[in-house]
Amino acid sequence: xxxxxxLDRVAHAHHGSVRRDRRRALIWSYVFLLIFxxxxxxxxxxxxxTSLKTSAEISTGSMPWWVSDPxxxxxVELLTSPIYLTFFRNSVMVALLVVVVTMLVxxxxxxxxxxxxxxxxxxLATGVFLTYLIPDTLLFIPLFKIFAYLNELTGxxxxxxxxxxxxxYPTLTIPFCTWIMIGYFSSIPKELDEAALIDGxxxxxxxxxxxxxxALPGIIAATIFAFTVSWAQFxxxxxxxxSTDQLVLPVGIVTTLIKGDVFNWGQIMTGALLGAAPxxxxxxxxxxxxxxxxxxxxxxx
Amino acid sequence: xxxxALRNVTKTYDETPAVRGIDLEISDKEFVVLVGPSGCGxxxxxxxxxxxxxxxxxxxxxxxxLVNDVPPKDRDIAMVFQNYALYPHMTVFxxxxxxxxxxxxxxxxxxxxxxxxxxxxxxxxxxxxxxKQLSGGQxxxxxxxxAIVRDPKVFxxxxxxxxxxxxxxxxxRTEMKRVHQKVRTTTIYVTHDQVEAMTLADRVVVMHAGLIxxxxxxxxxxxxxxxxxxxxFIGSPAMxxxxxxxxxxxxxxxxxxxxxxxxxVPDSRTAxxxxxxxxxxxxxxxxxxxxxxxxxxxxxxxxxxxxxxxVTEPMGMDTLVYFTANGVExxxxxxxxxxxxxxxxxxxxxxxxxxxxxxxxxxxxL
Numbered sequence: 001x002x003x004x005x006x007l008d009r010v011a012h013a014h015h016g017s018v019r020r021d022r023r024r025a026l027i028w029s030y031v032f033l034l035i036f037x038x039x040x041x042x043x044x045x046x047x048x049x050t051s052l053k054t055s056a057e058i059s060t061g062s063m064p065w066w067v068s069d070p071x072x073x074x075x076v077e078l079l080t081s082p083i084y085l086t087f088f089r090n091s092v093m094v095a096l097l098v099v100v101v102t103m104l105v106x107x108x109x110x111x112x113x114x115x116x117x118x119x120x121x122x123x124l125a126t127g128v129f130l131t132y133l134i135p136d137t138l139l140f141i142p143l144f145k146i147f148a149y150l151n152e153l154t155g156x157x158x159x160x161x162x163x164x165x166x167x168x169y170p171t172l173t174i175p176f177c178t179w180i181m182i183g184y185f186s187s188i189p190k191e192l193d194e195a196a197l198i199d200g201x202x203x204x205x206x207x208x209x210x211x212x213x214x215a216l217p218g219i220i221a222a223t224i225f226a227f228t229v230s231w232a233q234f235x236x237x238x239x240x241x242x243s244t245d246q247l248v249l250p251v252g253i254v255t256t257l258i259k260g261d262v263f264n265w266g267q268i269m270t271g272a273l274l275g276a277a278p279x280x281x282x283x284x285x286x287x288x289x290x291x292x293x294x295x296x297x298x299x300x301x
Numbered sequence: 302x303x304x305x306a307l308r309n310v311t312k313t314y315d316e317t318p319a320v321r322g323i324d325l326e327i328s329d330k331e332f333v334v335l336v337g338p339s340g341c342g343x344x345x346x347x348x349x350x351x352x353x354x355x356x357x358x359x360x361x362x363x364x365x366x367l368v369n370d371v372p373p374k375d376r377d378i379a380m381v382f383q384n385y386a387l388y389p390h391m392t393v394f395x396x397x398x399x400x401x402x403x404x405x406x407x408x409x410x411x412x413x414x415x416x417x418x419x420x421x422x423x424x425x426x427x428x429x430x431x432x433k434q435l436s437g438g439q440x441x442x443x444x445x446x447x448a449i450v451r452d453p454k455v456f457x458x459x460x461x462x463x464x465x466x467x468x469x470x471x472x473x474r475t476e477m478k479r480v481h482q483k484v485r486t487t488t489i490y491v492t493h494d495q496v497e498a499m500t501l502a503d504r505v506v507v508m509h510a511g512l513i514x515x516x517x518x519x520x521x522x523x524x525x526x527x528x529x530x531x532x533x534f535i536g537s538p539a540m541x542x543x544x545x546x547x548x549x550x551x552x553x554x555x556x557x558x559x560x561x562x563x564x565x566v567p568d569s570r571t572a573x574x575x576x577x578x579x580x581x582x583x584x585x586x587x588x589x590x591x592x593x594x595x596x597x598x599x600x601x602x603x604x605x606x607x608x609x610x611x612v613t614e615p616m617g618m619d620t621l622v623y624f625t626a627n628g629v630e631x632x633x634x635x636x637x638x639x640x641x642x643x644x645x646x647x648x649x650x651x652x653x654x655x656x657x658x659x660x661x662x663x664x665x666x667l
Binding site: 214 | 353373382403451
């Protein structure tokens with residue numbers, strides 16, 4: 001009896017210490033999470049507050065964290081301004097097309113590099129990744145020259161057209177997406193393809209019926225990446241497009257809402273916030289799916 | 302349903318030979334097991350039959366048709382893999398019907414065939430589940446179901462039970478035998494486990510270093526191994542192989558181990574062994590169950606000797622005893638009531654009626 005009681009007490013004490021450890025760990029995680037949340041959410045909140053102010057109120061600069069006279073006029077003005085809607089449309093078109101092109105190319109590239117062992121495939125796979133390591137700031141001038149040359153050669157005007165970005169962005173997105181997908185595809189057990197091959201699948205069916213569904217979390221991750229890159233890219237559109245009707249959001253906001261030395265802060269903040277909305281919505285919507293896919297262990301046979 | 306033939310099949314990976322010339326005829330509805338240690342080429346052979354590996358040389362025929370250059374999907378085979386290789390994003394039903402759906406078989410037919418296979422394997426309740434919701438044994442059944450549904454000419458099994466725990470493995474072994482009796486399809490089964498090979502096969506093919514050592518019914522391999530390798534590989538605990546000399550004694554022969562220990566060779570074998578009288582590299586082979594405790598009445602060809610036991614292992618049904626003879630550890634199998642104790646002297650009996658004599662230089666059983 002006594003021994004049993006002692007055992008119980010020991011077990012209890014042990015249990016208690018585990019709970020205390022867990023509590024301490026939780027408290028610390030919350031402390032750090034809170035610090036990071038404040039750090040990262042302060043700018044958007046400041047933007048949001050500013051977007052609700054009139055230009056007059058902003059220029060007095062009395063209370064940066066408080067709106068004394070809230071107004072939606074910035075939103076109304078932007079959303080009814082045809083030029084802002086053009087930027088938005090250009091951005092959407094560019095991002096969607098880039099995502100489609102990127103995924104088409106990188107899924108096929110990754111499949112062949114991961115599975116069809118051919119001469120030089122390993123070197124090629126590494127090469128794809130090395131391409132990604134070259135900073136885009138080094139590339140825009142050579143790219144510009146290439147398009148100027150192509151213009152002379154074909155007579156097609158590439159520069160200052162929004163769709164040139166659909167040709168240019170994949171140089172940034174395809175290497176990285178291909179790299180992610182090679183990793184995902186390689187983690188699929190070889191026997192799965194062999195089973196499918198014996199079951200009568202060809203390479204295309206192997207890709208569409210086995211690889212893409214099984215590697216869906218990876219494909220979604222790559223899609224998010226491609227979308228984010230093409231939505232937020234600033235340097236290339238700044239270099240390649242100039243006419244107002246050909247601009248995408250990030251460049252459009254900066255070039256049209258800053259008139260000379262007049263910064264229309266209210267509208268700039270509103271435009272930036274509205275511009276940040278689509279990626280935010282996509283993340284919020286796909287993140288659940290993404291995480292669910294990861295935790296389901298879809299690649300485990 | 303079909304027979305399979307391999308004619309001088311070879312496989313070389315970058316100069317390294319994996320399979321060095323295999324000839325094998327497998328008849329219709331036969332259950333053949335390829336067995337051997339890892340690296341013996343058994344899996345490579347199976348994968349060449351499946352079409353997953355190119356053939357370096359030779360011919361493979363399935364149902365009389367040369368399939369050397371036929372892709373896997375057109376060979377009308379089904380394969381079960383060690384790790385099951387179930388499609389993780391599909392339900393059990395979808396997994397089992399995948400092959401038929403690719404062939405655009407009518408929906409009703411697919412449903413009937415999947416349900417029939419599920420019934421045979423007792424997995425009818427699992428059809429809507431995903432592989433990750435299944436236990437190892439259930440996954441194994443689904444993998445078999447996927448093969449059965451296709452109704453192929455040949456079933457290929459690549460170590461299908463290796464990922465299961467010991468108890469389940471024995472259970473699934475029986476299950477496979479039962480399924481084969483119902484479905485009756487030509488089956489080629491690869492394993493490294495000689496017990497699996499013995500229990501499942503109509504015929505066992507023992508492979509070693511890329512070559513076939515011996516082909517035969519399980520009992521033939523056990524009682525009449527052709528080579529030293531087969532003698533040592535089939536049976537657990539393994540056959541005892543003790544260096545010995547062969548000498549003449551009157552009209553008969555003696556196998557001599559030491560100055561004091563020598564056993565007369567059974568009369569039925571003297572003629573067979575006589576040509577090897579001068580051979581200095583002979584091994585005497587005797588299975589543990591033919592080394593027993595001494596009983597009051599000795600059978601003919603049984604000969605008593607006394608040893609000091611080094612280790613005893615009670616197995617329940619009998620007790621394994623280990624001692625050293627001619628520098629080699631020897632295992633015997635005695636009754637649990639024989640009073641075997643480690644460190645004690647014990648009188649044992651060798652049943653020479655079941656002896657083998659092996660030429661250690663050629664590796665052949667004489």
